[in-house]
Amino acid sequence: MILNIWKKIKNSPNIILLNVFCLLTIGLFCLYSISIIQEESSSQAFYKQLLFLGPAILLMIFSTVLSKRFIHKNIYLLYGISLILISLPFYGSKIAGTYRWIDYGFPFLFQPSEIAKWVIVITLARFLSDNNLQVKNFISNLAPFAIALIPTFIVLNQPDLGTAFIMMLPVIPMLYWVGANPFHLFLIVAPFLSILTAFNVIVFTAWIIFIGIIVFFYRTKLWNKVVIFFLNVFLGLIFPLIWNLLRPYQKNRILSSINPELDPLGAGYQVIQSKTALGSGGFFGKGLGQGTQTQLKFLPVQESDFIVSVIGEELGFLVIIFMLFLFASLLIKMVSLAFHASDRFSSLIIIGITTIFLGHIFVNCSMTAGLIPVKGLPLPFISYGGSFLLSSFMMIGFILNFGRTEP
Amino acid sequence: MLKSPNSISKLQYWISILIILVFHLLLVYRFFQVQILDHDLYSKQADNNRIRATSIPSPRGLILDRNGEIIVDNYPTYILYGIDAEILNKNKNYEIINKTTGIDISILEKNYKNNYRNKFLPARLAKDLTISQLSRLEEEHHNLSGIIYKQFPERIFNQKIRASHVLGYLKEIDNEMLFSNATNNYQLGDLTGWTGIEKQYESTLKGKKGVSYHQVDAFGRETEKIEFENSILPIPGKNVYTSLDINLQSLIEKEFEGKTGVVIVSKPKTGEILSFLSSPDYKPDLFTGLVSNDDWKMIINDPNKPLLNRATNGIYPPGSIFKMVVLIELLERNIVSTEWSVLCTGEYEYFDSVHRCWDENGHGKINMKDALVQSCDIYFYEAVQKIKLDNLYLRAQEFGYGQESNIDLPNEMKGRMPNRDFMNKLYGKWGWSKGALLNIAIGQGEILSTPVQMANYTNLIATNGDTYPLNLVRTKINKLNRPQVELKNWQIIQDAMREVVIGEKGTGKLSDPKLPGLSIYGKTGTAENPHGEPHAWYITYGEKNNEMISIVVLIENGGSGGTYATPIARKIYNYYFNSNKSKLAKN
Numbered sequence A: 001m002i003l004n005i006w007k008k009i010k011n012s013p014n015i016i017l018l019n020v021f022c023l024l025t026i027g028l029f030c031l032y033s034i035s036i037i038q039e040e041s042s043s044q045a046f047y048k049q050l051l052f053l054g055p056a057i058l059l060m061i062f063s064t065v066l067s068k069r070f071i072h073k074n075i076y077l078l079y080g081i082s083l084i085l086i087s088l089p090f091y092g093s094k095i096a097g098t099y100r101w102i103d104y105g106f107p108f109l110f111q112p113s114e115i116a117k118w119v120i121v122i123t124l125a126r127f128l129s130d131n132n133l134q135v136k137n138f139i140s141n142l143a144p145f146a147i148a149l150i151p152t153f154i155v156l157n158q159p160d161l162g163t164a165f166i167m168m169l170p171v172i173p174m175l176y177w178v179g180a181n182p183f184h185l186f187l188i189v190a191p192f193l194s195i196l197t198a199f200n201v202i203v204f205t206a207w208i209i210f211i212g213i214i215v216f217f218y219r220t221k222l223w224n225k226v227v228i229f230f231l232n233v234f235l236g237l238i239f240p241l242i243w244n245l246l247r248p249y250q251k252n253r254i255l256s257s258i259n260p261e262l263d264p265l266g267a268g269y270q271v272i273q274s275k276t277a278l279g280s281g282g283f284f285g286k287g288l289g290q291g292t293q294t295q296l297k298f299l300p301v302q303e304s305d306f307i308v309s310v311i312g313e314e315l316g317f318l319v320i321i322f323m324l325f326l327f328a329s330l331l332i333k334m335v336s337l338a339f340h341a342s343d344r345f346s347s348l349i350i351i352g353i354t355t356i357f358l359g360h361i362f363v364n365c366s367m368t369a370g371l372i373p374v375k376g377l378p379l380p381f382i383s384y385g386g387s388f389l390l391s392s393f394m395m396i397g398f399i400l401n402f403g404r405t406e407p
Numbered sequence B: 001m002l003k004s005p006n007s008i009s010k011l012q013y014w015i016s017i018l019i020i021l022v023f024h025l026l027l028v029y030r031f032f033q034v035q036i037l038d039h040d041l042y043s044k045q046a047d048n049n050r051i052r053a054t055s056i057p058s059p060r061g062l063i064l065d066r067n068g069e070i071i072v073d074n075y076p077t078y079i080l081y082g083i084d085a086e087i088l089n090k091n092k093n094y095e096i097i098n099k100t101t102g103i104d105i106s107i108l109e110k111n112y113k114n115n116y117r118n119k120f121l122p123a124r125l126a127k128d129l130t131i132s133q134l135s136r137l138e139e140e141h142h143n144l145s146g147i148i149y150k151q152f153p154e155r156i157f158n159q160k161i162r163a164s165h166v167l168g169y170l171k172e173i174d175n176e177m178l179f180s181n182a183t184n185n186y187q188l189g190d191l192t193g194w195t196g197i198e199k200q201y202e203s204t205l206k207g208k209k210g211v212s213y214h215q216v217d218a219f220g221r222e223t224e225k226i227e228f229e230n231s232i233l234p235i236p237g238k239n240v241y242t243s244l245d246i247n248l249q250s251l252i253e254k255e256f257e258g259k260t261g262v263v264i265v266s267k268p269k270t271g272e273i274l275s276f277l278s279s280p281d282y283k284p285d286l287f288t289g290l291v292s293n294d295d296w297k298m299i300i301n302d303p304n305k306p307l308l309n310r311a312t313n314g315i316y317p318p319g320s321i322f323k324m325v326v327l328i329e330l331l332e333r334n335i336v337s338t339e340w341s342v343l344c345t346g347e348y349e350y351f352d353s354v355h356r357c358w359d360e361n362g363h364g365k366i367n368m369k370d371a372l373v374q375s376c377d378i379y380f381y382e383a384v385q386k387i388k389l390d391n392l393y394l395r396a397q398e399f400g401y402g403q404e405s406n407i408d409l410p411n412e413m414k415g416r417m418p419n420r421d422f423m424n425k426l427y428g429k430w431g432w433s434k435g436a437l438l439n440i441a442i443g444q445g446e447i448l449s450t451p452v453q454m455a456n457y458t459n460l461i462a463t464n465g466d467t468y469p470l471n472l473v474r475t476k477i478n479k480l481n482r483p484q485v486e487l488k489n490w491q492i493i494q495d496a497m498r499e500v501v502i503g504e505k506g507t508g509k510l511s512d513p514k515l516p517g518l519s520i521y522g523k524t525g526t527a528e529n530p531h532g533e534p535h536a537w538y539i540t541y542g543e544k545n546n547e548m549i550s551i552v553v554l555i556e557n558g559g560s561g562g563t564y565a566t567p568i569a570r571k572i573y574n575y576y577f578n579s580n581k582s583k584l585a586k587n
Helices: A002-011 A016-037 A040-065 A068-091 A112-130 A139-156 A161-168 A171-177 A182-197 A201-217 A222-243 A248-258 A267-281 A307-340 A344-368 A386-402 B010-037 B039-050 B090-101 B105-115 B131-139 B175-180 B196-200 B202-206 B246-255 B284-288 B293-301 B319-332 B368-373 B377-384 B389-398 B420-427 B435-441 B451-462 B487-502 B561-579 B581-585
Strands: B051-056 B070-083 B122-129 B147-157 B170-172 B191-193 B210-216 B222-226 B261-266 B273-279 B341-344 B347-350 B353-356 B364-367 B519-529 B532-544 B547-555
Touching: A002 A040, A016 A040, A016 A307, A016 A386, A040 A386, A068 A112, A068 A139, A068 A344, A068 A386, A112 A139, A112 A161, A112 A171, A112 A344, A112 A386, A139 A161, A139 A171, A139 A182, A161 A344, A171 A182, A171 A344, A171 B010, A182 A201, A182 A222, A201 A222, A267 A307, A267 A344, A267 B010, A267 B039, A307 A344, A307 A386, A307 B010, A344 A386, A344 B010, B010 B039, B070 B090, B070 B131, B090 B105, B090 B122, B090 B131, B105 B122, B122 B131, B122 B147, B131 B147, B147 B284, B170 B284, B191 B196, B191 B202, B196 B202, B246 B261, B246 B273, B246 B561, B261 B451, B261 B561, B284 B293, B319 B368, B319 B377, B319 B389, B319 B435, B319 B451, B319 B487, B319 B519, B319 B532, B319 B561, B341 B377, B347 B377, B347 B435, B353 B377, B364 B368, B368 B377, B368 B487, B377 B435, B389 B420, B389 B435, B451 B487, B451 B532, B451 B547, B487 B519, B519 B561, B532 B561, B547 B561
Parallel strands: none
Antiparallel strands: B051 B210, B070 B122, B070 B147, B170 B191, B210 B222, B261 B273, B261 B547, B341 B364, B347 B353, B519 B532, B532 B547
């Protein structure tokens, strides 16, 4: 038994752990730097993270050695359980204005949507591999969407826009991975882009022309082409009406991305301070513990959402590049594991998890650098956050498990 | 299970890697842009974030009495601020502050709402916390969040006296003043003198704020001081040395307790004010915030108007103390001689109306001196027939009637001295007759004056017209305009006023403490008014060994001046020329 487990661990593609622990180290350095001058609750971020590291590694090993068969067999059950879990906070009381966490009496709050992320991926993987989908058929693409959409909808109501986005994200790459027609995927993504581009008349016009060209050259019935085209135009036009139904904080976040100077103390304030921290760091940074923006608390939520600003300010562009290299090489290694995986189920799980990580990395970094609206998404292995650390390490465990080539 | 084979094409593999690379390269480019290309811009911005210029309050100058005793001092108080972004539980904070300092939760809430600017800037919750309040609050520090405090110097007052009307109070500068005073380096929230000496000598007392540079965090909290070459130290305000005598003031406040009116004691030769009381007054620390809301409401709603400075802003008919002006007019124009006399029967018929003397039995045949000594009204009714109103008006003006007294206190009233134009405007050209002069001759009717005007008037008589306006702080000031009166006529008036005090039938007898060498002069007044009992006036001056003081006493609705106002003057003379003379004479 023990021997068997050891064998499993030994045969895992443990090379990716090098990246993971390098990233973890960068994160801990930054959390320590933040904790130097901070009093009380916030100073515990570093120690809490260390405290969570033990259970996180144990959970990683656990998900590394767990039988693939067992996972495959029980994932639908787990999917049901996680639907219940993410609904539970609604029966508790609001914490920080949302229903994201469950307070079950321990000193730490538990965020069930973190578990739901990878549960959705594995559920999708089973669904897509079991049914040997005729994914060339457009309609058959919609069922996987439903699987992701149910928990997404619940999480969206917590409300947690960032996590909802991450939950939906793996569906498209996974469909692509099982051979869905790229045009079909385009059709699915197109409406969202139509809505996003509706911000700006010129961008929207360009996008509509682009849709027109693609639809024109793709071989399908004329009737289909007309419907697809005008549906997108319609969506883009109706969007301003839907916009008014959004919650104010969501509107604020989106708006402040377009022009952060509009509201220097709302969401835009965070972006300005974050860019100031990053920019003033320069190439080599100001040195650990020397960042004035960080140490003087100009940076908001620096230990989680804006930790990249701390890295940028104190350790500089050099370490940012190194960090991005670590992330990129980790993800590329994962794609390669997915490519070489022995079966479709494993391959899909790896590509789904890869997508989740990529989503986190891109959204967090580009938010910090002021590219996209402020979304509360942490950076894997680096940001402080118990539930997220646990789920990140579990997902690494699954990569190790499903990326293992059985001898 | 796991039956479907992995069937990924090389194309899918490379496209996936390409996507990952594109996203990461996009990030690399963006970080390059922010961190390398815009490095200078953001470095500057970071410095702006970091260093903040803070003004250092300058301690306000003290107010002292003529012997150097401090009347108004500074002491440290604390201002409590809340920072929205750091406050975890507002109500809990409020409860703790309420429990430890006793400040109403509703007041905290109101202040916080009024002073809130944004979630990162401290909003003032309460001010004027004492050290003991603060230390009780500090004990609960672990239960508070986002509550900070700053030291702030506040006024504290000598407990011996109130003198609130003369000292005045400080108030937060309002928008109107802020913009009209742009050169004086005030900021919103600064205190400024609002009344009294505090206002009059604001520029002396205020000093100049300093500037220091601090490293601040995002919540505006100063973390460490940065030594900058161009930091400016505050210049403390200069002290104001007043001519007030704190002991005399204290005596008068005790004597006058419960009465409504004014007492002004000054030195006729220099105009220096030794004591200045407008009663009722208020505790001078009313405006420092140490007084509860209830006390404040009580004072605002008090029908006796304790906030009104009756000495500068109360206007009263002068009554008989005006009579000296009439006599001087008679003498200066040689209208009558001192021997000219009138038969007083107690009644005086003027056309179809009857005017009475205050003494119903009449004074009999009475000359000028006796008319003043016994304050016979009939004499003045008769005499004023020979006087033109406009001449009397000019004469009264020379003695300060209807004129600003130029006391160094803000917002004084001018009172009123009628002339023909005024009467024409008020009653129409044919609406008044010479009969109106009868009232004016005895200081009633249209004449209104303030007690400080009457103090100047007294000082003019005491010094043959050679004196300064009333003043609290000895600065370079111009003398009062000297009335055109011949020396012999001054002496006639002064003799008569001396007789008021020492004469058998003098109305001011009660004001003489009968100290050896002390000569006292005076004139009583009983000013009829529509608000009940007449106001009791007494103006007087006394001299001993070339040392002279003058006293003006006004008791609102106090009845007869001779009966009620004169004993107060006696106590002042007794105190000044007897017990403390050596100490006071020094100045």
